[in-house]
């Protein structure tokens with residue numbers, strides 16, 4: 054698949070990859086229907102969409118692409134994000150500021166607030182246009198913060214009125230002499246928020262990454278991540294490699310030097326698929342095509358592929374052997390304590406594939422998972438990145454594998470069907486519902502917590518810690534009720550409404 058960086062607007066996930074947000078069945082069936090090595094159900098369309106999708110009659114709550122732009126472009130340390138939107142689109146910035154500050158602290162970077170400006174589009178602007186407000190906001194951003202770049206996030210409102218954001222950005226760019234980067238991320242444009250990751254990365258690729266690098270940094274690896282602790286530096290350091298963390302918490306210069314790096318990796322193919330593929334396509338920076346680094350099987354394969362690409366096979370084998378010897382006794386101690394427990398993973402798509410593998414590696418039963426969308430293929434189209442296929446081949450099937458964009462009313466049925474001892478989440482809004490059912494949640498705020506060899510130990514210890522709260526959650530369940538009608542509470546099929554509507 055050739056990515057088109059010539060246009061200012063990114064192609065959505067559903068256009069490029071056939072992304073779906075509604076599906077229910079076994080993990081193996083979903084893998085069979087997906088476009089990777091396992092099958093090609095072309096019954097649903099001619100381009101990318103190959104998996105038949107369940108479409109619900111309404112959405113109870115979700116997030117949008119624009120919000121993903123907030124938490125990526127808004128977290129670049131020496132840039133400013135302008136939200137060309139009504140003020141309400143910025144409501145999520147409160148939590149994003151807290152996540153950003155925590156992330157900086159965990160990484161040992163100077164703690165600062167996010168720097169964003171909303172153009173606060175109102176009724177008058179919807180009639181007469183908001184271009185002047187946008188130009189003024191760019192001027193304010195430059196005066197207040199002296200940024201190295203300014204990003205402009207579009208919104209449903211600016212998309213509806215059709216403001217000429219490109220012209221405003223180009224004029225400002227020649228006036229201020231820094232990249233002014235429109236990111237086309239109108240919430241209505243894509244049914245899944247992960248298109249917002251791609252919109253940010255598209256803008257960075259077009260206007261920040263150095264196009265004709267004069268040098269190559271052969272020991273530099275781009276690591277596409279969010280705010281997690283620095284687990285990659287020690288791991289890659291064993292191979293004599295340096296880490297260039299992008300996009301969150303990077304500087305504009307760190308983004309610019311991505312084209313000089315030797316290779317690109319990520320902790321999650323959902324996040325990194327677009328940027329890594331485009332860096333390879335445009336600049337020859339090789340994308341590591343291997344399973345994600347979770348569990349023994351994934352981490353071994355990932356390290357070996359990285360070593361092959363960078364010519365560091367001996368160091369990698371030595372490191373792998375040492376880590377196996379170090380971690381195995383720790384896991385032998387943990388497994389008896391975790392025996393008989395059942396976990397449920399409710400996270401982003403590729404990340405869930407990795408976490409289920411880790412849970413099974415440490416002896417925890419998993420027969421259900423909710424992933425917030427599903428990409429039948431990633432942008433590389435390389436079967437070595439088939440994270441769902443890797444899970445099934447190495448750790449077996451998952452009986453109740455659900456794709457759903459985080460609908461609370463469905464989450465109730467999903468948990469009732471599986472009755473787990475705990476859930477693992479990254480989007481904390483799901484935890485209160487689980488708590489009302491007496492189920493403790495492990496919120497993986499640090500997305501690197503379960504990564505690599507040490508990640509198996511970390512996750513095992515977190516499960517034991519979370520289960521200390523079991524009685525507290527049982528007490529909550531005894532005292533609260535859910536706001537749903539009895540007919541829905543008795544419903545066994547989480548997609549009953551979607552099936553009735555189709």
Ligand code: SF4
Pocket residue numbers: 117118119120138141142207208209210238239240241
């Ligand atoms: S961009 Fe659209 S969907 Fe996203 S927060 Fe704003 S109004 Fe809502």
